[in-house]
Amino acid sequence: MDFGDDSPKLALITGASSGIGTAVALKLAEEGHHLYLIGRSVDSLHNVEEDCRNTYMEFQHDKSLVQHGIGDVGDERDCERLVDACVSHFKGRAPDVAVLNAGVGRPGAVDETTVEDFDLIMKTNVKGVFLFMRKLLPLMKARGSGQIVVTSSVLGLRTCEKAAVYCASKYAVEGLVDATRKDFAGTGVKLGVCNPAAVATPWWESKQRGGWEKGEADTSNFLTADDVAEGIMSIIKQSPMCDIGRVVMENVTVKKRRRVDEEGEGKQLAGTGDMHMT
Numbered sequence: 001m002d003f004g005d006d007s008p009k010l011a012l013i014t015g016a017s018s019g020i021g022t023a024v025a026l027k028l029a030e031e032g033h034h035l036y037l038i039g040r041s042v043d044s045l046h047n048v049e050e051d052c053r054n055t056y057m058e059f060q061h062d063k064s065l066v067q068h069g070i071g072d073v074g075d076e077r078d079c080e081r082l083v084d085a086c087v088s089h090f091k092g093r094a095p096d097v098a099v100l101n102a103g104v105g106r107p108g109a110v111d112e113t114t115v116e117d118f119d120l121i122m123k124t125n126v127k128g129v130f131l132f133m134r135k136l137l138p139l140m141k142a143r144g145s146g147q148i149v150v151t152s153s154v155l156g157l158r159t160c161e162k163a164a165v166y167c168a169s170k171y172a173v174e175g176l177v178d179a180t181r182k183d184f185a186g187t188g189v190k191l192g193v194c195n196p197a198a199v200a201t202p203w204w205e206s207k208q209r210g211g212w213e214k215g216e217a218d219t220s221n222f223l224t225a226d227d228v229a230e231g232i233m234s235i236i237k238q239s240p241m242c243d244i245g246r247v248v249m250e251n252v253t254v255k256k257r258r259r260v261d262e263e264g265e266g267k268q269l270a271g272t273g274d275m276h277m278t
């Protein structure tokens, strides 16, 4: 995407109601880019929308430049409805940027994972990305430009204990994006993934999102949502001549722990892909 021409871009962000998605939304708002924010938590999305509007003066005069839509990213009809609503709200304009970030996890080995949880993780993390890519790519290709960034994980590149299905979902996303980069090479549409290590977000506050039970995970040394938003912004704002496929964001503190773990003194913290001293 050519961000050098200073014109505001239109960005669609899934999982914008919390954590990394909110941080990306605020960074784009600071620069005056127009936003379509997607999630299911109505109150949280309203709050993020207001925070984005308060971040940039022009949004105070025209609140419609930041808009949200409610829906389940893994539901085909919701995806169709949300992208159509975004394009229609912005007067026929297809998003210049899509940050496909919504995701969910559950700790556990395969024999500790229910079929319902398998379906939920795959529906959200894989089908959700597939549906939005499938809907957005033809629009971006027809215009001859666009940038899609998918929030994967370091667990899309290496596995860890007690997160088998989550790892599988992120490996699937890697394949989806990598193959699609080949299919859309030369069209002006770019795709990239961001692979963060553990990030201190509400994810870790609830087993229903992906973390351990509240209070069990010590997030004090994790990356911040802002760190990851910077990584995602580096893909979005790359020069027109550049095509960044991946930004891997390790955690310097935890990497030191991994060396200890490799010597057999540590234990892997399930769900993070990083090592945690016990």
Ligand SMILES: NC(=O)c1ccc[n+]([C@@H]2O[C@H](COP(=O)([O-])OP(=O)(O)OC[C@H]3O[C@@H](n4cnc5c(N)ncnc54)[C@H](OP(=O)(O)O)[C@@H]3O)[C@@H](O)[C@H]2O)c1
Pocket: 014, 015, 016, 017, 018, 019, 020, 021, 038, 039, 040, 041, 042, 044, 071, 072, 073, 074, 101, 102, 103, 104, 124, 151, 152, 153, 154, 195, 196, 197, 198, 199, 200, 201, 202, 203, 204, 209
């Ligand atoms: N936190 C980490 O340690 C970490 C590390 C590496 C990668 N990641 C990845 O980063 C992404 C964002 O995670 P986060 O840490 O920011 O977690 P988070 O704070 O729990 O946010 C998750 C977001 O995804 C949305 N979401 C979940 N299921 C959805 C669905 N079916 N339909 C629509 N929206 C849905 C949630 O919105 P609603 O609640 O409004 O539905 C929320 O906005 C995920 O893809 C995750 O796999 C996280």
